[in-house]
Structure formats: structure tokens, C-alpha cells
């Protein structure tokens with residue numbers, strides 16, 4: 001019989017089912033795609049999860065906004081947070097489900113310390129917390145801007161840790177923490193000293209949490225998106241290979257959340273390419289990296 005602290009049975013069931021999908025079934029489906037060029041109809045994202053209460057940070061725009069919309073449409077209660085309350089209210093009005101706006105600045109120590117009480121006013125439990133709020137600033141190595149470096153770490157790393165601190169008291173056995181990292185952790189990109197290292201630190205932080213939270217049966221998933229067309233990347237002046245749209249990114253993330261995988265990386269083509277360069281660092285650091293950054 002399931003103890004009070006066992007994960008809900010439905011979660012275990014779908015974990016087994018999706019593992020099967022990720023293995024042989026996936027290979028088979030890819031072959032079918034190759035030879036017939038058909039596109040399989042997408043299932044409604046999030047429908048396989050038992051109805052959950054999910055906190056998504058950075059939900060006022062981009063990936064987080066789309067994630068909140070899709071999760072709410074699948075019947076989950078979404079607590080959507082960011083600094084811009086007006087954008088969160090518009091999101092709540094547009095959503096075809098329950099979205100509860102929560103205005104917070106993850107860099108504000110006082111606000112974040114008082115957050116648990118505000119969360120408890122909205123819900124008595126959190127099943128999933130998606131730590132998605134993020135910021136990107138590029139640095140100039142000849143004139144390093146330490147304030148920018150601090151700002152990026154404040155949002156992407158320290159802000160993420162503050163989010164975990166606020167969420168954990170409401171999380172139970174079977175719950176799940178999701179960290180939105182980036183493929184920039186695979187290889188160093190020019191001018192990404194702040195962004196890339198803040199995300200590498202984020203991943204390390206969450207991997208440590210994974211070990212410590214094992215005894216509470218709280219799972220940790222790290223998501224590494226490639227390039228997604230959002231306000232964060234619309235400022236980029238370089239060509240972004242395999243750029244995808246936020247709805248596609250949100251679908252991939254939800255599939256990863258459903259399967260409770262430890263690591264979710266998409267698009268796969270970019271992931272494989274960067275993996276090759278990760279293990280051939282001389283090729284990346286001496287040849288392609290400098291060319292991409294325009295410093296070769």
C-alpha cells in the first residue's frame with residue numbers, strides 16, 4: 001500500500017510509459033518520419049499529468065508565458081510570476097484555465113523572503129516549480145562590466161536559489177523542481193561570460209539539490225533549450241541556428257516534465273552538434289567559437 005510519502009501512482013505509471021517512448025518506440029517513430037515525411041499529430045501538452053499546482057517563474061513573456069498558457073489549458077492551476085504585473089494579468093485573462101498572477105522580483109531579497117506566505121495564500125501545496133526567470137547580458141572582454149555580471153547572476157543563479165527556498169516548504173514527496181538552463185553550458189560562447197557561467201552555476205546548484213532532495217522524493221529536471229525566439233534573444237545580432245518558436249519550446253518542456261527526465265535538451269540537432277564540440281574542445285575554442293563570435 002502506498003505510504004503517505006509515496007509519489008502518486010499516476011506519476012509512477014506515466015514515468016514507466018514515457019521511458020518506453022524515449023527508447024525503442026522513439027527510434028521507430030523517427031524512422032517512420034524519415035521515410036514517409038509525415039508529421040505525427042501532437043497530443044495536447046500536459047494532459048498526461050494528473051492535475052497539478054504548478055509555479056512558473058518568468059511567466060510574463062517568452063517561454064514562461066507559453067508554458068503557463070499550455071499548462072493552464074491542460075487543466076493545471078498555474079501560479080505565474082514575474083515583475084510585470086500587467087503582463088501577468090493579461091496572461092491570466094487570455095488563458096483558457098486557471099492562472100494566478102504573482103508579482104515578484106527574484107533579485108529582491110526582502111520580497112523573496114516574504115514569498116512563502118504569499119504562496120500559501122494561493123495554494124497549500126506545490127506539485128511542480130519551474131524556475132524559468134532569466135536574464136542575459138553580453139560582456140566586452142576588454143572592458144568587463146562587473147555590474148552586468150552581478151545582475152545576471154542575481155537573476156539566473158541567486159534568484160533561482162531564492163525561488164527554490166520559497167517553493168520547497170510547499171513541496172511534497174513526488175513533487176518536481178525544474179531549472180531552465182541553456183545549451184550555452186555545453187561550450188563557451190564569445191561574450192557569454194555572464195550568461196553562460198550563471199547557467200553553469202545554476203545547473204550545479206540544482207544537481208546538488210537533486211542529491212539532497214532524494215530522501216524527500218522530490219525530482220529535479222534540468223532543461224537546456226537551444227535558441228528560442230523570445231524578447232531575450234531578439235536582441236541577438238548573430239545568426240541563431242535551429243531557432244524555434246516559444247509554443248514548440250513549451251511543448252518540449254512539458255513532455256520532459258511529464259516523463260520526469262533528469263535532463264531535457266532541445267532542439268536535438270543543436271544539442272548533438274554542441275555535444276560533439278564539447279568533446280572536441282580544440283575544434284570549438286580555436287576554430288568555430290571565435291568565428292561565431294566574430295573574433296577569428
Ligand SMILES: NC(=O)c1ccc[n+]([C@@H]2O[C@H](COP(=O)([O-])OP(=O)(O)OC[C@H]3O[C@@H](n4cnc5c(N)ncnc54)[C@H](OP(=O)(O)O)[C@@H]3O)[C@@H](O)[C@H]2O)c1
Nearest residue numbers: 058060061062063082083084105106133134227228230232
Ligand atoms: N530564448 C532562448 O533562446 C533561451 C535559450 C536557453 C535558455 N533560455 C532561458 O529560458 C528562460 C526564459 O527566457 P525567455 O527566452 O523566455 O526570455 P524572456 O521572454 O525575456 O523572459 C524572461 C522572463 O524572466 C522574467 N524576469 C527577468 N528578470 C526577473 C526578475 N528580476 N525577477 C522576476 N522575473 C524576472 C521576465 O519578466 P519581467 O521582466 O516581467 O520580470 C520574463 O518573464 C530564461 O531562464 C532563459 O535564460 C532561453
